[in-house]
Amino acid sequence: MSQVLASAGSTAAATTQSIVFWLLAVVSVGSACGMVLARRAVHCAIFLAMIMLSLAVFYAMQGAPFLAFVQVIVYTGAVLMLFLFVMMLIGVNSRESLVETIRGQRLAAGVAGIALVVLLILGLGHAAIGPATQSVANGGTNNLSGIATLIFTTYVFPFEVTSALLITAAMGAMVLAHRELTSPKLTQRELSKRRVASGRPTPLPSPGVFALHNAVDMPALLPDGSPSEISVSSMLARREIGGDGAPALPAAPPGPELAPHSEQTEGGSAAPGDGDAGQPVEASSKGGAPS
Amino acid sequence: MSPSAYVTLSVILFAIGGVGVLVRRNAIIVFMCIELMLNAANLAFVAFARMHGNLDGQVIAFFVMVVAAAEVVVGLAILMAIFRTRRSTSVDDASLLKN
Numbered sequence: 001m002s003q004v005l006a007s008a009g010s011t012a013a014a015t016t017q018s019i020v021f022w023l024l025a026v027v028s029v030g031s032a033c034g035m036v037l038a039r040r041a042v043h044c045a046i047f048l049a050m051i052m053l054s055l056a057v058f059y060a061m062q063g064a065p066f067l068a069f070v071q072v073i074v075y076t077g078a079v080l081m082l083f084l085f086v087m088m089l090i091g092v093n094s095r096e097s098l099v100e101t102i103r104g105q106r107l108a109a110g111v112a113g114i115a116l117v118v119l120l121i122l123g124l125g126h127a128a129i130g131p132a133t134q135s136v137a138n139g140g141t142n143n144l145s146g147i148a149t150l151i152f153t154t155y156v157f158p159f160e161v162t163s164a165l166l167i168t169a170a171m172g173a174m175v176l177a178h179r180e181l182t183s184p185k186l187t188q189r190e191l192s193k194r195r196v197a198s199g200r201p202t203p204l205p206s207p208g209v210f211a212l213h214n215a216v217d218m219p220a221l222l223p224d225g226s227p228s229e230i231s232v233s234s235m236l237a238r239r240e241i242g243g244d245g246a247p248a249l250p251a252a253p254p255g256p257e258l259a260p261h262s263e264q265t266e267g268g269s270a271a272p273g274d275g276d277a278g279q280p281v282e283a284s285s286k287g288g289a290p291s
Numbered sequence: 292m293s294p295s296a297y298v299t300l301s302v303i304l305f306a307i308g309g310v311g312v313l314v315r316r317n318a319i320i321v322f323m324c325i326e327l328m329l330n331a332a333n334l335a336f337v338a339f340a341r342m343h344g345n346l347d348g349q350v351i352a353f354f355v356m357v358v359a360a361a362e363v364v365v366g367l368a369i370l371m372a373i374f375r376t377r378r379s380t381s382v383d384d385a386s387l388l389k390n
Contacts (some may be wrong), residue, residue: 019293025300032304032327036311041319048323049302055330058297062341064349067333067356074356079326079363086367087319091372101383113310120301120302129295130342146346147353155350162357169361180374209322 017061024054041087052076066144203232304331304361318370318380330361
């Protein structure tokens with residue numbers, strides 16, 4: 001592959017390279033802007049993945065196939081997955097508030113960014129960046145062998161330091177992620193006693209089984225017609241509130257969302273029995289949960 | 292494409308990443324913007340390596356990748372620890388040392 005990329009000296013290949021460059025430059029800069037502007041963290045991660053993949057193509061076009069593959073494997077494969085993993089652990093729906101804590105911070109940051117671009121491009125204009133040297137001095141071998149030779153001869157000491165750094169990082173991550181048990185671990189006997197003492201020894205009701213739907217985000221209807229809010233997973237209830245975009249209280253019951261949701265899913269094909277079962281749901285959502 | 296085009300692109304990406312670090316307050320997104328800045332620096336390294344016709348820049352970019360991976364691991368572990376104690380990842384909330 002490196003020979004194919006290295007032999008791209010003809011005009012047709014140059015044209016293709018410039019087309020790919022401009023296309024991916026627009027994509028990567030647009031993705032970077034989207035990453036800064038996107039409100040959800042997952043969208044930021046997707047944009048970052050696009051930037052990293054286009055950078056991998058840039059590396060391949062510049063005669064660095066090894067770095068292109070390392071970019072895809074290490075960055076897009078490992079680092080970004082780690083980001084997504086932590087994002088899922090912390091909570092996908094955690095939004096940052098849009099209120100500025102420092103007045104005019106965003107404007108100042110934008111101005112500073114533009115000033116940085118102008119300054120660096122002016123500096124680049126003064127620097128003598130020559131054209132690409134055609135024959136990359138690989139020592140007569142391909143890219144991979146050349147990099148391996150450099151790493152294990154000239155840069156062998158930084159390479160060893162890197163191994164120490166990686167071991168230290170792994171140890172640090174383990175120490176930081178470790179949680180000390182401050183109390184002795186509960187035995188099964190203590191757990192069952194606690195369960196009986198909690199007032200609900202039985203399992204929680206399943207969501208939606210006796211309600212209009214069997215979806216997991218629908219609270220079950222109890223025999224007296226009232227929805228059982230504990231039947232819905234707290235993660236799902238939080239997500240439904242967060243998905244509306246309204247800064248609802250975290251302790252808001254899922255009752256108010258029940259009525260519009262059932263209207264959307266049922267539409268006009270409501271069975272005659274649905275009206276009877278739906279009324280206590282709405283009544284209870286308006287008047288609060290009946291005890 | 293000439294290396295100067297690649298270097299200009301890396302300058303733009305670096306500046307966007309810097310703006311993101313300044314603007315965003317979710318610590319995970321701040322980390323992602325730092326990654327973007329490191330990637331932009333890598334692009335400049337590779338472009339300079341191509342300009343000079345040797346592989347030193349590529350090796351430096353490789354080392355930058357290794358250091359970035361280690362930084363992400365430790366940084367995200369710190370983030371998890373902060374989230375566990377404070378239930379928030381906003382960089383504004385971690386101001387316990389101020390008082």
